Amino acid sequence: MNTPLIRVWIVEDHDTFRRSLQRLCTPSRGLAPARAFANAESMLSGLRTAPEEEKPEVMLLDVGLPGRSGLDIISDLHQLAPECRIVILTVFEDEAKISQAISAGASGYLLKTARAEEVAEAILEASQGGSPMSPKVARSVVNLLAKLTKPAAQPIALSPRERELLALLVEGLTAKEIADRLSVSIHTTSTHTRNLFTKLGVHSRAAAVARALRERLV
Amino acid sequence: MNTPLIRVWIVEDHDTFRRSLQRLCTPSRGLAPARAFANAESMLSGLRTAPEEEKPEVMLLDVGLPGRSGLDIISDLHQLAPECRIVILTVFEDEAKISQAISAGASGYLLKTARAEEVAEAILEASQGGSPMSPKVARSVVNLLAKLTKPAAQPIALSPRERELLALLVEGLTAKEIADRLSVSIHTTSTHTRNLFTKLGVHSRAAAVARALRERLV
DNA sequence: CGTCACCTCACCAAAATAGGTGATGCGACA
DNA sequence: TGTCGCATCACCTATTTTGGTGAGGTGACG
Numbered sequence: 079m080n081t082p083l084i085r086v087w088i089v090e091d092h093d094t095f096r097r098s099l100q101r102l103c104t105p106s107r108g109l110a111p112a113r114a115f116a117n118a119e120s121m122l123s124g125l126r127t128a129p130e131e132e133k134p135e136v137m138l139l140d141v142g143l144p145g146r147s148g149l150d151i152i153s154d155l156h157q158l159a160p161e162c163r164i165v166i167l168t169v170f171e172d173e174a175k176i177s178q179a180i181s182a183g184a185s186g187y188l189l190k191t192a193r194a195e196e197v198a199e200a201i202l203e204a205s206q207g208g209s210p211m212s213p214k215v216a217r218s219v220v221n222l223l224a225k226l227t228k229p230a231a232q233p234i235a236l237s238p239r240e241r242e243l244l245a246l247l248v249e250g251l252t253a254k255e256i257a258d259r260l261s262v263s264i265h266t267t268s269t270h271t272r273n274l275f276t277k278l279g280v281h282s283r284a285a286a287v288a289r290a291l292r293e294r295l296v
Numbered sequence: 297m298n299t300p301l302i303r304v305w306i307v308e309d310h311d312t313f314r315r316s317l318q319r320l321c322t323p324s325r326g327l328a329p330a331r332a333f334a335n336a337e338s339m340l341s342g343l344r345t346a347p348e349e350e351k352p353e354v355m356l357l358d359v360g361l362p363g364r365s366g367l368d369i370i371s372d373l374h375q376l377a378p379e380c381r382i383v384i385l386t387v388f389e390d391e392a393k394i395s396q397a398i399s400a401g402a403s404g405y406l407l408k409t410a411r412a413e414e415v416a417e418a419i420l421e422a423s424q425g426g427s428p429m430s431p432k433v434a435r436s437v438v439n440l441l442a443k444l445t446k447p448a449a450q451p452i453a454l455s456p457r458e459r460e461l462l463a464l465l466v467e468g469l470t471a472k473e474i475a476d477r478l479s480v481s482i483h484t485t486s487t488h489t490r491n492l493f494t495k496l497g498v499h500s501r502a503a504a505v506a507r508a509l510r511e512r513l514v
Numbered sequence: 515c516g517t518c519a520c521c522t523c524a525c526c527a528a529a530a531t532a533g534g535t536g537a538t539g540c541g542a543c544a
Numbered sequence: 545t546g547t548c549g550c551a552t553c554a555c556c557t558a559t560t561t562t563g564g565t566g567a568g569g570t571g572a573c574g
Binding site: 457480481482483484486487488 | 549560
């Protein structure tokens, strides 16, 4: 099967680096000749005027550009070309930047230490729905995910009923609604609530909810 | 520089697959002959009796084992060998499993479709503090991270004061405490709170806190 | 068998909240 | 200039929440 060449656009302010990125987009690697831009604005206006069939499948995006931060243009990019896969190409390897880029919608994240071959492979991988990352980035991403999903050190010993009640508290129900939902009297829910407060070390429903959500008790 | 060979242990119940994993640990790849186990229990008891200098640097762990789920042994493993990097090796590629494994402390996650060379590289990468992942896994991890960090679609138009108040609500403060903190009268906080409820479409502080935390309004 | 944790229900009082109305002053915007 | 959003303060009442005490029944555990 003769797959069509992948359309790649490049945004990179450094002249020499931009040219070498452009050079690595060769038909032998499955890539069409790339359009390259020195800044985000010109790329976006190019995108606005481009007919649908010329829009890129993969965007190689340097962040750290003068002017706009590079990350906030990702949402514009997503608007103009929803199908386009975005691969960040940058010198920044801090978790904050990486996290911002990914939550903005980037699929890949390469450090500029990557060699030409790696960049070309990343473009192919991205175009196939993958998420190419430099090893250091992969490490950060896994770290971030671990941080965000790890449960509390000691999940606090709640009785089943208390856990149930806590879940309903988090839904914002009143004592009466909770009583109905659990088919018990309002006095019972009240008792449970107070016991729950003691265990959680709080003095209000709001604080209990905050604790529950923050420590993933629900 | 003559780097010492990396100590690898393997847990894999399939005999043939276990042997082929063992076979790929060769000095030419920088790997010491691996100890292999057919189940997690024997690996853990082996770990308990092993002297510190023989403990593995990288553990190749099959999840989907009979008996224990494979994921809950990661915490035990972490206890016994905190320095050991854990690489999951499995057929499961659903986001739930991946997320669980990573939050339990796995550094790498390979699908069993990986070739021997890829596994060997992954071991090296893991031992150097990296996070080797199969492409599909990388995709899932990025998706997960995007899901967890993306802000609400339309963050609801709150006035600055209301945002401030919401943050204090989330801390579980009472109206009076909030009034003190903001240096206004309790009546003012009360008014703000009511307006806030209207905007958030809730009828209780608990629900407001739940909404705020869930939609990352704070 | 005693004890303990859990779930259930009840009564009580002080405190806080929910929800409404109204009023003032300020700055922005057309 | 008028209007509007915002922040501020006030008064009102009904309802809810908080916090205490007590108490009956269950099942598990030693």
